[in-house]
Amino acid sequence: xxxxxxxxxxxxxxxxxxxxxxxxxxxxxxxxxxxxxxxxxxxxxxxxxxxxxxxxxxxxxxxxxxxxxxxxxxxxxxxxxx
Amino acid sequence: xxxxxxxxxxxxxxxxxxxxxxxxxxxxxxxxxxxxxxxxxxxxxxxxxxxxxxxxxxxxxxxxxxxxxxxxxxxxxxxxxxxxxxxxxxxxxxxxxxxxxxxxxxxxxxxxxxxxxxxxxxxxxxxxxxxxxxxxxxxxxxxxxxxxxxxxxxxxxxxxxxxxxxxxxxxxxxxxxxxxxxxxxxxxxxxxxxxx
Numbered sequence: 001x002x003x004x005x006x007x008x009x010x011x012x013x014x015x016x017x018x019x020x021x022x023x024x025x026x027x028x029x030x031x032x033x034x035x036x037x038x039x040x041x042x043x044x045x046x047x048x049x050x051x052x053x054x055x056x057x058x059x060x061x062x063x064x065x066x067x068x069x070x071x072x073x074x075x076x077x078x079x080x081x082x
Numbered sequence: 083x084x085x086x087x088x089x090x091x092x093x094x095x096x097x098x099x100x101x102x103x104x105x106x107x108x109x110x111x112x113x114x115x116x117x118x119x120x121x122x123x124x125x126x127x128x129x130x131x132x133x134x135x136x137x138x139x140x141x142x143x144x145x146x147x148x149x150x151x152x153x154x155x156x157x158x159x160x161x162x163x164x165x166x167x168x169x170x171x172x173x174x175x176x177x178x179x180x181x182x183x184x185x186x187x188x189x190x191x192x193x194x195x196x197x198x199x200x201x202x203x204x205x206x207x208x209x210x211x212x213x214x215x216x217x218x219x220x221x222x223x224x225x226x227x228x229x230x231x232x233x234x235x236x237x238x239x240x241x242x243x244x245x246x247x248x249x250x251x252x253x254x255x256x257x258x259x260x261x262x263x264x265x266x267x268x269x270x271x272x273x274x275x276x277x278x
Contacts, residue, residue: 037133041126048122052115063102 104253114264121268125275128219140214144207146277154196155273161189162266165259180245187238194231234261
């Protein structure tokens with residue numbers, strides 16, 4: 001019975017989103033410009049740290065590979081000298 | 083094991099111990115990472131507030147000096163370019179890097195000074211920290227950037243003084259550069275988002 005009531009409640013909420021604006025910032029999401037602003041800033045704050053971390057990992061791997069190549073060349077040179 | 087073999091083992095061991103990145107530069111990169119997110123948060127807040135405004139700039143508030151600040155922006159970008167040149171020259175001949183580094187510092191100082199002049203003008207025009215939401219965001223975001231610019235300039239000046247004395251280490255120079263590149267790189271986004 002309780003489960004049925006919950007289901008009906010959820011369906012009602014989904015069917016009428018305008019009366020279910022529980023989000024603290026939904027008051028201002030009524031024009032296209034505001035919706036775009038919310039979407040753009042959410043995207044920015046979501047993906048920017050991922051991009052930065054990705055760049056950091058890429059730079060780290062690149063640097064490690066370069067050092068390894070330099071080390072290998074150094075060892076080869078010493079071997080050739082020996 | 084003969085002497086040559088010992089030398090080979092020693093060289094391999096030394097090679098394995100190579101540092102991936104200077105600690106100062108790595109620390110600065112982590113700091114810059116957090117600062118990028120700080121500015122992203124402020125600019126996001128500004129974007130949301132601006133999109134909700136009925137009129138922009140708010141009634142009774144002056145328009146931000148977009149054209150005058152374009153000259154400042156050019157000076158800042160030129161400063162970043164001079165630092166790139168200084169970095170390249172530093173790798174070949176350390177002493178010769180002081181001129182492009184000095185040019186970078188002077189152009190950066192010009193940016194900070196002109197920003198100060200602009201602030202005086204905006205204050206006279208009635209835009210204050212409490213006059214409107216535009217004033218609050220303007221002085222917070224641009225002021226925060228100016229604070230970073232002053233701190234980064236102080237690092238560059240220190241690097242220049244050490245270079246003059248022949249004591250500038252590449253790691254310290256790189257850390258100073260990273261900070262200044264951040265100040266230069268984040269500005270066009272702020273300028274294009276806040277000023278128009």
